[in-house]
Amino acid sequence: MSEPAGAVLEVRDLHRQFGGVRAVNGASFEIPPGQITGLIGPNGAGKSTVLNVIAGALRPSAGEISYRGQDITGLPPYKVARRGIIRTFQISSEFAALTVLENLLVAAPFPRGEALWQAALGKRYWRPHERKMVERARQLLARFDMSAKEDEYAGNLSGGQKRLLELMRGLMASPALLLLDEPMAGVNPSLARRIEQHLLDLRDEGLTMLMIEHELAVVERLCDPVIVMAQGRVISQGTMAEVRADREVLDAYLIG
Numbered sequence: 277m278s279e280p281a282g283a284v285l286e287v288r289d290l291h292r293q294f295g296g297v298r299a300v301n302g303a304s305f306e307i308p309p310g311q312i313t314g315l316i317g318p319n320g321a322g323k324s325t326v327l328n329v330i331a332g333a334l335r336p337s338a339g340e341i342s343y344r345g346q347d348i349t350g351l352p353p354y355k356v357a358r359r360g361i362i363r364t365f366q367i368s369s370e371f372a373a374l375t376v377l378e379n380l381l382v383a384a385p386f387p388r389g390e391a392l393w394q395a396a397l398g399k400r401y402w403r404p405h406e407r408k409m410v411e412r413a414r415q416l417l418a419r420f421d422m423s424a425k426e427d428e429y430a431g432n433l434s435g436g437q438k439r440l441l442e443l444m445r446g447l448m449a450s451p452a453l454l455l456l457d458e459p460m461a462g463v464n465p466s467l468a469r470r471i472e473q474h475l476l477d478l479r480d481e482g483l484t485m486l487m488i489e490h491e492l493a494v495v496e497r498l499c500d501p502v503i504v505m506a507q508g509r510v511i512s513q514g515t516m517a518e519v520r521a522d523r524e525v526l527d528a529y530l531i532g
């Protein structure tokens with residue numbers, strides 16, 4: 277919406293090895309603003325590793341990542357998050373022994389530029405921020421129809437509700453770019469449809485997303501640009517119709 281023209285994120289010739297495994301082996305792509313870009317490809321293609329490297333959870337072996345024209349390669353996760361890039365996990369990452377509300381509060385960032393020791397200065401200093409974050413958490417709970425679960429232990433939620441919590445935890449930081457690792461994995465079809473609609477609404481509000489997704493029908497409904505990876509490389513990109521017609525993509529899916 278108010279994004280500058282051109283790509284929000286640029287990934288150039290990214291590599292990441294684990295011992296002898298070349299998980300990402302020269303991937304380059306761009307993420308346009310205000311859309312949901314799909315990242316697809318067979319198991320082990322390197323999709324989650326790409327997300328981890330963008331989010332700063334893993335350092336790249338080589339390559340560059342720039343966000344809004346600034347180099348963010350190798351920054352630690354909290355610095356990447358402070359710039360507005362937030363990721364969600366393929367396996368839900370909630371704290372089972374905390375309530376749903378508490379899970380949202382611990383996902384909230386500290387106010388910009390402030391450190392833990394400042395938060396430790398005391399409640400008087402800290403309380404206005406906390407109040408704001410509780411308010412934000414409750415807005416998200418209402419939006420995702422989860423208000424009734426506010427005081428439930430996250431460990432007691434259903435698999436689908438945990439995926440919703442994962443998404444809400446990502447949104448607590450008010451991201452500008454949300455990286456989603458299979459947000460609907462293992463969710464029943466009706467909840468998956470609801471999550472799809474939430475993602476479309478977030479997009480319409482201007483949120484830029486990069487989404488890993490296995491279900492091609494979902495990608496077709498949600499994503500405009502699609503990036504296809506296989507064996508650590510980007511083998512095709514374009515609209516879903518374009519990549520569907522790509523022989524190399526068909527081969528990658530058939531061979532796996």
Ligand SMILES: Nc1ncnc2c1ncn2[C@@H]1O[C@H](COP(=O)(O)OP(=O)(O)OP(=O)(O)O)[C@@H](O)[C@H]1O
Nearest residue numbers: 294297298299317318319320321322323324325326
């Ligand atoms: N921490 C790690 N240590 C060692 N090898 C890893 C690690 N993470 C990923 N790999 C390997 O890197 C390759 C790419 O894994 P990655 O998880 O990025 O694939 P993916 O495309 O997300 O697959 P899936 O669709 O199954 O989630 C795989 O061969 C995987 O075994």
Ligand SMILES: [Mg+2]
Nearest residue numbers: 323324325366
């Ligand atoms: Mg993965």
